[in-house]
Amino acid sequence: MSTMKSVRTGGVGKIDVVDVERPVPGPKDALVRIRACGICGTDATFLHMGGMPARAHLGGDMIPVALGHEPAGEVVEVGAEVDGLEMGDRVVVNPQDAPTGIIGCGGRYGGMSEYLLIENAEVGRSVAVFPDTVPFDVASLNEPMAVARHCVNRSEAKPGDKVVVFGAGPIGLGAAIWLKLRGVEHVVVADVIPSRLEKALAVGADAVIDSAEEDVAARLTELHGRSANALGQPRPGTDIFIDAAGVPIVFNTVVNSAKWGAKLVMVAVQKKGSEFDLGGMLRSELTLVASQGYPTEIFEVTPELVEHQERFAKLISHRVPFSEAERAFELALTPGAAEKVVVTLDDED
Structure with missing residues (x-):
């Protein structure tokens, strides 16, 4: 044997x-x-x-x-x-x-x-x-980038959208790469580890936010302009939020920052439960979209991984x-x- x-x-x-x-x-x-x-x-x-x-x-x-x-x-x-x-x-x-x-x-x-x-x-x-x-x-x-690709597909991000990705791990950075390859106008990555934010810029993010040191909503307003929720309260002009971090503070930050009609795509697993402000979601008509695995993307990503291998290698x-x-x-x-x-x-x- x-x-x-x-x-x-x-x-x-x-x-x-x-x-x-x-x-x-x-x-x-x-x-x-x-x-x-x-x-x-x-x-x-x-x-x-x-x-x-x-x-x-x-x-x-x-x-x-x-x-x-x-x-x-x-x-x-x-x-x-x-x-x-x-x-x-x-x-x-x-x-x-x-x-x-x-x-x-x-x-x-x-x-x-x-x-x-x-x-x-x-x-x-x-x-x-x-x-x-x-x-x-x-x-x-290939496999983790298929997870990231499915998340971006679920976001339905368009070239004119402004997007922020929370979490600069492999999935978050992969999502940032796919968003830019999709032609999305402005992609921000937020994290608490400076070296990961440097990596985010290296793979093509337009800007980064150190969420341990910066006011996320204020910084997003600087980057994406000013908008409002359904009650007219000022909010950043961010169209899509992607949670690749899986911590409750991200969810709550999004609810407190979302403009009317914004979308939150959750790809990270929430490891601990938390109380969420459902009223805040209502005031923004925030759409929550879950992203799990890669129903069709596992080999859809392979040719582009080959084509853009230098960028993905940086992960x-x-x-x-x-x-x-x-x-x-x-x-x-x-x-x-x-x-x-x-x-x-x-x-x-």
Whole structure:
């Protein structure tokens, strides 16, 4: 039996690098040698919990999760019934297409492994091929950039709109990139970490706001002009607010800043509940739009990721070899220590 190394949750806040059986592809499957895999906030959630709850009939205890849902790699085996894939093809993966469960999110397989089985492999559905001009680490951004793209699609932002993105993590910065590539007139990014605001400007944001130091509403009024809510109270002229931060203060800031007919798109998970000013929403007729995952965007983004790879590459703050996976997850779990961590799997790993 051939084995491979794979990362899964250990105890609370810890990972285990374990030896597991290397998958053997069937006639409809493909085997991908993983070359890069990003670490996401969802991975951090599993680590904070120490796994995921088992089903009630199994006792409800936490069970390990095979981690990694942002993989990129190269095809090393192809089943006889698979069309459109060849050995050596470089691919990104749709983790939600696996029949044995979402890759890296409770499914049988995780992308933070030396090899990944693509079950019922189909180009355009479970995988997409990308050219060798794109580094694997940049290609691994495909999945989170699909999340960011869906958020922008849900916003229905038009070129003449004025937009602010709260949260300059990978999703927020990805949303800023997509907004500018969409031709949106003015995009602001707000965060509390100065280095992230510098990154926002580097990827194309028109302006930034340090929300720990600046009055957000006053600064937005400077940037987007003055408007009003339904009662005529002065408000910034911002058309669309995007919450990629997931903290209650952002929601409340938006409600207090929204003009009549503004829109709030929520892509970040609210980790803690809070009391919201529903009356404030009413006074602005604020539209709340939720954005979850990437129903159609997972491979729609791939050609543009290829075309604009230099811009997207700026999102990666740390590239860590697989042999130092524990350090990679420590970086990702330490607030403010990293922006986007990608684990690389090269020959020497």
